[in-house]
Amino acid sequence: MKKYLAKRFLLLIPLLFGITSLTFTLTKVLPGDPVLSMVGERVRPEVVEKIRRELGADRSIFTQYVGYVRLLLKGEFGRSYYTNRKVFDDLLIKLPNTMKLTLGAMVIAIPVGLFLGLLSACRRGTMTDRIVSSLSVTGLSIPVFWSGLLIMLLFSLKLNLLPPSGTGNIEFLVLPSITLALPAIATLTRVTRTTLIEIFAMPFVATARAKGIKESRVNILHVFKNALIPLVTVIGLDFGSYLNGAVLTETIFGWDGMGRFTMEGIIKRDYPVIMGCIIAGTVMLVLVNLLVDVLYHYLDPRIRLYEKSR
Amino acid sequence: MRKAGKVSIALLFLISLLCFTAPLICPYNPDMINLDSIKEPPSLQHLLGTDNKGRDILSRVLHGGRISISIAFIAGFLSVGVGLMVGVFSGYVGGRIDTALMALIDLILSFPAFLLAIGISVVFPPGIYTVMIAIAAVGWASFARLIRGHVLTVKDATFIESSRAIGCSQIRILFVHVMPQCIPLVLVMMGLKLGSYVLTEASLSFLGLGAQPPTATWGSMISANRAYISSAPWMVFFPGLMIAITSLSFNMLGDALRDKYDVRI
Numbered sequence: 001m002k003k004y005l006a007k008r009f010l011l012l013i014p015l016l017f018g019i020t021s022l023t024f025t026l027t028k029v030l031p032g033d034p035v036l037s038m039v040g041e042r043v044r045p046e047v048v049e050k051i052r053r054e055l056g057a058d059r060s061i062f063t064q065y066v067g068y069v070r071l072l073l074k075g076e077f078g079r080s081y082y083t084n085r086k087v088f089d090d091l092l093i094k095l096p097n098t099m100k101l102t103l104g105a106m107v108i109a110i111p112v113g114l115f116l117g118l119l120s121a122c123r124r125g126t127m128t129d130r131i132v133s134s135l136s137v138t139g140l141s142i143p144v145f146w147s148g149l150l151i152m153l154l155f156s157l158k159l160n161l162l163p164p165s166g167t168g169n170i171e172f173l174v175l176p177s178i179t180l181a182l183p184a185i186a187t188l189t190r191v192t193r194t195t196l197i198e199i200f201a202m203p204f205v206a207t208a209r210a211k212g213i214k215e216s217r218v219n220i221l222h223v224f225k226n227a228l229i230p231l232v233t234v235i236g237l238d239f240g241s242y243l244n245g246a247v248l249t250e251t252i253f254g255w256d257g258m259g260r261f262t263m264e265g266i267i268k269r270d271y272p273v274i275m276g277c278i279i280a281g282t283v284m285l286v287l288v289n290l291l292v293d294v295l296y297h298y299l300d301p302r303i304r305l306y307e308k309s310r
Numbered sequence: 311m312r313k314a315g316k317v318s319i320a321l322l323f324l325i326s327l328l329c330f331t332a333p334l335i336c337p338y339n340p341d342m343i344n345l346d347s348i349k350e351p352p353s354l355q356h357l358l359g360t361d362n363k364g365r366d367i368l369s370r371v372l373h374g375g376r377i378s379i380s381i382a383f384i385a386g387f388l389s390v391g392v393g394l395m396v397g398v399f400s401g402y403v404g405g406r407i408d409t410a411l412m413a414l415i416d417l418i419l420s421f422p423a424f425l426l427a428i429g430i431s432v433v434f435p436p437g438i439y440t441v442m443i444a445i446a447a448v449g450w451a452s453f454a455r456l457i458r459g460h461v462l463t464v465k466d467a468t469f470i471e472s473s474r475a476i477g478c479s480q481i482r483i484l485f486v487h488v489m490p491q492c493i494p495l496v497l498v499m500m501g502l503k504l505g506s507y508v509l510t511e512a513s514l515s516f517l518g519l520g521a522q523p524p525t526a527t528w529g530s531m532i533s534a535n536r537a538y539i540s541s542a543p544w545m546v547f548f549p550g551l552m553i554a555i556t557s558l559s560f561n562m563l564g565d566a567l568r569d570k571y572d573v574r575i
Contacts, residue, residue, distance in 0.1 A: 145536075278428070282421045
């Protein structure tokens with residue numbers, strides 16, 4: 001286990017190297033002075049000089065890259081062109097809000113998606129299955145910024161049930177969470193259905209049924225348990241789509257998180273903000289995927305025992 | 311093919327036909343401001359109503375559709391082209407080249423896709439070409455990975471071995487024998503991916519990174535009109551409906567093709 005974890009952590013190094021190279025390249029192609037685009041134009045000239053030296057903007061690309069990574073490691077993502085605040089400090093404020101929204105969406109999406117997938121798979125070929133499948137393919141096709149606006153129109157502007165926008169406690173969180181959850185429910189329903197149908201066809205399920213175990217017990221104990229591994233993978237991978245969707249959802253509902261921060265950066269062409277959000281989002285996704293890999297060990301005795309036997 | 315597949319082909323054909331003949335069939339100029347008919351609800355004069363500058367929503371939706379659909383298609387073909395080349399080459403050649411290309415693909419896929427597309431879009435001047443490049447630059451990776459996986463299962467097949475035995479050149483084997491085996495997979499993925507490309511294009515336009523005003527696209531119409539959601543919901547409803555129907559048709563087509571060719575994705 002320890003060996004596996006160590007190996008998995010070591011694999012992060014080339015990945016982070018790649019990610020920073022890519023964002024570094026993007027920063028280099030950005031219009032304008034790369035140093036100014038990192039520190040912001042309002043900074044005093046001597047600070048610009050210092051960063052320029054630290055970055056080594058006059059030296060080779062490689063030295064510049066090393067300087068860039070060194071700054072990132074110090075949490076120096078640059079300063080916003082407009083507020084002159086450190087992007088990193090703002091990210092620390094906005095990140096928890098995005099996490100709240102993501103968690104809210106997951107709390108809705110995971111049970112609903114699993115349930116609909118299970119329902120669809122158990123009733124395969126029936127009307128229920130067809131309806132659930134059509135709904136899930138529709139859910140994949142609806143843009144969140146549109147469904148968000150319609151949800152807002154219905155629940156807060158017409159029915160006056162919940163506030164239309166703003167950041168705050170749970171009543172502000174409900175509508176954006178539902179919006180963000182819709183595509184995730186669709187994905188999860190589809191994957192759950194496919195996975196379960198595959199497992200239904202396995203010999204051990206037939207054995208369990210032949211032994212006379214109750215159908216509900218077979219479904220939950222034998223089928224669903226074995227479906228957990230692929231499902232955990234999907235839930236983990238889908239974390240990226242929550243981050244993607246957060247940009248649009250937070251913009252619509254005025255939720256003060258990383259997504260709206262990105263959107264504001266785009267509107268004002270505030271490049272340090274945009275790049276900071278991209279790096280932060282990617283690092284989060286990488287860490288979540290790491291967590292999923294570690295979770296495998298606890299979920300699947302086969303992997304665990306295989307590691308032990310070596 | 312399943313009925314849903316045929317229906318989606320018909321829908322896509324109809325939407326494309328309406329959008330691409332828009333300059334001929336639309337009674338109004340999509341960008342013409344008419345301050346006498348501001349925020350009119352759908353009526354016989356303006357079937358889908360008008361926006362806050364009195365422009366006809368139907369004309370704007372159809373004209374915007376030309377851009378949205380073209381971008382999705384071109385980005386799709388670019389992704390497939392690059393993905394197919396890289397995937398087939400990487401899988402067939404193997405060795406260090408394969409390892410390096412796969413590392414690059416893993417790297418691209420480790421980003422949240424939409425955030426990376428935003429990052430690529432902001433470094434170029436905003437416009438339709440930027441959106442195409444951004445979508446394709448992120449999109450080719452998933453094509454390449456799946457195609458490579460498929461090539462790995464194909465390349466040891468007996469018919470490849472026999473073509474090698476009768477002296478076919480590597481290039482011939484690659485293009486004439488391996489690549490056609492990937493076509494069903496490519497078709498299915500293309501259907502499913504085009505659905506999401508329509509959404510990505512709309513989302514980038516929504517964020518102001520696509521075609522610039524006054525040119526209409528579905529995403530930018532929603533973004534520009536969202537302040538009027540309460541007083542004039544049709545201004546937001548119809549462009550979004552078009553995005554949803556188009557994306558849904560591509561997704562249904564992809565599903566139908568997947569069932570037809572029995573491809574696993």
